[in-house]
Amino acid sequence: MSTYKIVSDATISPPERSTYRHGDLRRALLEAGIQLARAGGPDAVVLREATRRAGVVPNAAYRHFASRWELLQAVRSAALSALARRMEAELARVPRGASPADAARASLRAIGTAYLRFAQEETGLFHTAFAIPDETRGEPIPAKAGNSGRNPFQLLGDALDRLVDAGVLPPERRPGAEYLAWSAVRGLAMLLTEGPLRRLTSAERDAIGQRLLDMVEKGL
Amino acid sequence: MSTYKIVSDATISPPERSTYRHGDLRRALLEAGIQLARAGGPDAVVLREATRRAGVVPNAAYRHFASRWELLQAVRSAALSALARRMEAELARVPRGASPADAARASLRAIGTAYLRFAQEETGLFHTAFAIPDETRGEPIPAKAGNSGRNPFQLLGDALDRLVDAGVLPPERRPGAEYLAWSAVRGLAMLLTEGPLRRLTSAERDAIGQRLLDMVEKGL
DNA sequence: TGTACATCAGTGAACGCGCGTTCACTGATGTAC
């Protein structure tokens, strides 16, 4: 059930290794897991395949992860980090000279834009980050942060706070606003990646993304 | 990976049957498939389990469905129908005496409310309806309609058309508006069913749902 | 500087699981004469 792009396996790093010890198997497994998630989403993060790519026997993984689930959580964490970093990069492009109100609005847009781009450019990682993999089995994992130390959801909250500080968003509308904004962008990401908007050109995608962000800005 | 409610299997209809012929196996398989989807989402629609519940040998299913995929599509179709019917029921409650503008607004709200309720009350069916199951293998299936003969997406379109007719929504904003509204409601449904809003009380859920619909109405 | 030994990363083999699907079949039905 891989809904994502099929990637040729021909270029997969061969399991060449001369030493008995691998050296950095945990990292290798994690990286393999990330590649799998990138290409096929959470279901594609398969323990045995990760060990194959690391050039190691299947059960070797258990020296570094207690179960498949733990590997998946590590991958998920990495995906969230990657998204946070994209958001930070987009935030860094907000022009300095603007008024507080404009700057705040631009920040919110930057968050939304980064989110939508990430969903489209890294669809597999995106779905891995936000598909909840059987939560009953473990505590909620602290969402991994970007360079600023803030996770994607916190970055959104920060942007909304700036809107309030700049007088653009009435304070009484602030509580819970992240969920409204998040919903809009999350839903569009679904439509764009696995829904009816899948076949749009990238210009059309950008256009509808900006319209959606307009709606959020006006409607919040 | 069933993220949904676990349902006791004790009450499952036993495979009692005296005749060699089943009589209505196709229907029985479909119904079993719907129950499976209801309880566990699309991944839970497992051919062998459906035949078990129908009291029949696994390969008997192939007299009625060419593959698991076809059964899944049939289930998906039924799920879309169920949603359409909920929307129609909610639309029927829109007060008659209101002005065209108010009636149009209420129609859009009815659509959104029905969608969000369906997502929460029939989470498994909801996810089955909107998870695209490997589209590469078949043509898009015409989304099954409700009693009015219109599918959920068309019902949303109708509501938006009424907004335009009533002068509430400027005509130039009409094209593509269904995707914006759909996104918002789709995203919130994700947050409510498998995201951070999962643990909210039903009053809180309703409240945030209505806020989201406010945002859409204002922002469109 | 050299040796004994504990540590523990990776191996080898195997497990049980449940799945979708194929094959050649058997048995009840309903239609043609």
Place this chain on the structure above:
DNA sequence: TGTACATCAGTGAACGCGCGTTCACTGATGTAC
């Protein structure tokens, strides 16, 4: 009204698959003396 036969729904047995995980092991490393 009775019988022959075609149809085809459901059976029985088996397939290959890949998965996560467990067990007892072996071999390289690095530390203590």
